[in-house]
Amino acid sequence: MKKGKVDVQHIAQLARLHLTPEEEKELQKHLDRMLEYVEILTEVDVSDVEPMAYPHEGSQRLRSDTPRPGINRNEALGIAPDEFFFLYRVPSPLKGVKDKS
Amino acid sequence: MAADYEVIIGLEIHVELDTQTKLFCGCSREYGRDPNTQICPVCLGYPGALPVLNQEAVRKAVLAARALGARIHRRSYFYRKNYFYPDLPKGYQITQYTYSLAEEGALEFEFEGQKRRVRIERMNLEEEAAKSFHTDDGYTLLDFNRSGIPLLEIVTYPDLRSPAEARTFFTRLRQLLRYLRISPCDMEKGHLRADANISVRKPGEPLGTKVELKNLNSFKALEEGLRYEVQRQIQLLESGGRVVQETRLFDEDEGVTRPMRTKEEAHDYRYFPEPDLLPLDLDPKFLEEPLPELPDAKRERFIRDYGLRPDVAEVLTLERETAEYFEALIQGLTDIEQAAHWVANRVLGHLKGQAITAFPIRPEGLRELLRLVETRKITLNKAKDVFEKMLDTGKSAAEIIEEEGATVIASEDVLQTIVDEVIRENPELVEKYRKGKTGVIGPLIGQVMKKTKGSADPQVVRSLLVARLEA
Ligand SMILES: [Zn+2]
Numbered sequence: 421m422k423k424g425k426v427d428v429q430h431i432a433q434l435a436r437l438h439l440t441p442e443e444e445k446e447l448q449k450h451l452d453r454m455l456e457y458v459e460i461l462t463e464v465d466v467s468d469v470e471p472m473a474y475p476h477e478g479s480q481r482l483r484s485d486t487p488r489p490g491i492n493r494n495e496a497l498g499i500a501p502d503e504f505f506f507l508y509r510v511p512s513p514l515k516g517v518k519d520k521s
Numbered sequence: 522m523a524a525d526y527e528v529i530i531g532l533e534i535h536v537e538l539d540t541q542t543k544l545f546c547g548c549s550r551e552y553g554r555d556p557n558t559q560i561c562p563v564c565l566g567y568p569g570a571l572p573v574l575n576q577e578a579v580r581k582a583v584l585a586a587r588a589l590g591a592r593i594h595r596r597s598y599f600y601r602k603n604y605f606y607p608d609l610p611k612g613y614q615i616t617q618y619t620y621s622l623a624e625e626g627a628l629e630f631e632f633e634g635q636k637r638r639v640r641i642e643r644m645n646l647e648e649e650a651a652k653s654f655h656t657d658d659g660y661t662l663l664d665f666n667r668s669g670i671p672l673l674e675i676v677t678y679p680d681l682r683s684p685a686e687a688r689t690f691f692t693r694l695r696q697l698l699r700y701l702r703i704s705p706c707d708m709e710k711g712h713l714r715a716d717a718n719i720s721v722r723k724p725g726e727p728l729g730t731k732v733e734l735k736n737l738n739s740f741k742a743l744e745e746g747l748r749y750e751v752q753r754q755i756q757l758l759e760s761g762g763r764v765v766q767e768t769r770l771f772d773e774d775e776g777v778t779r780p781m782r783t784k785e786e787a788h789d790y791r792y793f794p795e796p797d798l799l800p801l802d803l804d805p806k807f808l809e810e811p812l813p814e815l816p817d818a819k820r821e822r823f824i825r826d827y828g829l830r831p832d833v834a835e836v837l838t839l840e841r842e843t844a845e846y847f848e849a850l851i852q853g854l855t856d857i858e859q860a861a862h863w864v865a866n867r868v869l870g871h872l873k874g875q876a877i878t879a880f881p882i883r884p885e886g887l888r889e890l891l892r893l894v895e896t897r898k899i900t901l902n903k904a905k906d907v908f909e910k911m912l913d914t915g916k917s918a919a920e921i922i923e924e925e926g927a928t929v930i931a932s933e934d935v936l937q938t939i940v941d942e943v944i945r946e947n948p949e950l951v952e953k954y955r956k957g958k959t960g961v962i963g964p965l966i967g968q969v970m971k972k973t974k975g976s977a978d979p980q981v982v983r984s985l986l987v988a989r990l991e992a
Contacts (some may be wrong), residue, residue: 434605435605435612473598473794473800474794474796474799474800476799478799479596479799479800479801479802480573480574480798480799480800480801480802481573482573482574482575482576482579482804483542483547483573483574483575483576484576484577485540485541485542485575485576485577485578486541486542486547487541487542487547487548487549488542488546488547488548488561490546490547490548490559490560490561490564491560491561491562491565493555493557493558493560496557496560496565497557504660504662505556506555506556506557507556507557507654507662507663507664508557508607508662508663508664508665509660509661509662509663510607510660510661510663511659511660511661512655512656512659512660512661513606513607513661
């Protein structure tokens with residue numbers, strides 16, 4: 421198969437998304453088109469334009485350092501794929517995901 | 522061989538800031554709680570959860586930046602640093618990148634008799650990752666209580682020239698951070714961690730390939746890990762090899778460094794501005810807050826104002842709390858040097874590394890005891906004895922002396938009366954002394970001491986006896 425700009429399989433694996441071959445093909449098409457579209461921007465000469473991180477004025481409001489209740493542990497672990505004595509259990513990154521490239 | 526090489530080390534230090542809540546959410550961040558009990562959608566990285574910055578973390582980070590003389594950016598930005606790792610559920614860490622919180626600071630310290638100045642390149646606020654445990658059967662277990670704890674990242678220039686110097690720098694930086702009370706810096710709890718960049722080269726040659734060294738989480742590990750790495754790199758070069766740019770982990774148990782084997786993706790973190798956080802404009806109140814007296818200034822002042830020996834001043838100012846104990850103690854005392862020695866030797870000796878805030882005798886209690894010595898109401902030896910009893914019983918100096926039956930020597934007048942009594946009671950010894958057998962002064966002193974229940978100063982007794990005998 422012709423390699424696209426984005427390695428969809430690899431990203432899907434890292435993000436634990438299970439894609440059918442059709443979904444994969446479809447996403448490959450969309451993501452590649454997005455990247456192509458964004459690449460158009462690199463053609464613009466911005467050498468004398470001031471970088472802008474945010475399109476609007478203003479700055480962030482800070483929060484006071486006061487504890488607030490979070491969410492229940494059972495509720496949180498309940499939607500996890502796997503747990504072990506109240507810890508989330510995931511495949512070890514040390515052995516890890518096979519590199520597809 | 523090793524002498525032919527110059528060692529070049531830079532450190533990247535992470536400090537957990539001592540706040541009540543996490544950096545971007547209101548979860549408590551107390552250490553040692555049951556796993557995954559301090560979690561919420563923000564620190565679990567649920568889609569759509571929005572971060573809100575903790576002002577106390579900003580305050581503490583700015584304090585550190587000012588103490589290190591760094592240039593603080595009135596406006597800084599947060600970025601997403603993208604990578605896939607299980608302890609980072611969002612797939613990115615919120616950190617700072619260009620427009621750091623602060624840049625270009627320095628820490629000055631003394632090393633092997635030389636003044637050294639290590640420059641700080643940048644200081645960033647960022648979020649801590651979850652705590653992970655790797656099991657033997659190929660799993661990683663995650664506790665998100667740690668996820669999102671505020672971290673201050675301090676990156677130095679490669680200004681350090683030896684593992685021992687790196688250790689001294691790290692010690693001094695920890696001391697400073699503790700003075701600022703922005704983190705307990707308990708290394709066993711992971712409050713303070715160091716990674717290092719290290720390379721070697723022959724003087725005059727271009728910089729060698731640098732290796733990133735991780736897991737240097739104690740002063741000893743830092744020095745030993747760097748030492749091992751220096752040797753490894755030199756041996757490699759000497760045998761015609763080449764240093765590979767890589768990340769290595771220090772194995773403290775075996776004392777070796779090993780390449781880190783992970784599938785952590787690339788070095789391209791694809792930083793981009795965090796769209797969920799507007800720029801951070803510092804409130805001037807953060808820049809105006811008075812800084813506490815810092816360790817160097819305090820040590821110098823102790824030497825100058827109290828006439829302390831440099832080594833004693835150093836011991837008393839290692840921790841801000843010790844210095845404060847000492848300064849509370851000496852209110853109203855005249856013999857400052859004696860007080861300094863009491864704190865440096867007896868108090869710290871008793872504590873054996875524990876914090877002075879846990880010491881059972883408060884400064885007022887110890888002052889009462891030292892006042893009794895200063896006014897010659899009790900001897901130094903007696904004071905040492907009372908001190909031990911104060912520790913054992915929790916009673917005050919006055920209570921202990923009272924209970925022991927007024928062994929206090931009220932004044933030299935009282936002592937003089939006892940001396941006269943002893944002279945009256947021992948005409949033979951007095952006779953012998955006057956005939957030149959001055960050695961009999963020993964038994965006479967002994968008798969006075971016995972009558973005072975050991976609470977008189979033998980030197981004072983001797984001089985009072987001599988004055989009478991030679992009159
Ligand atoms: Zn949270």
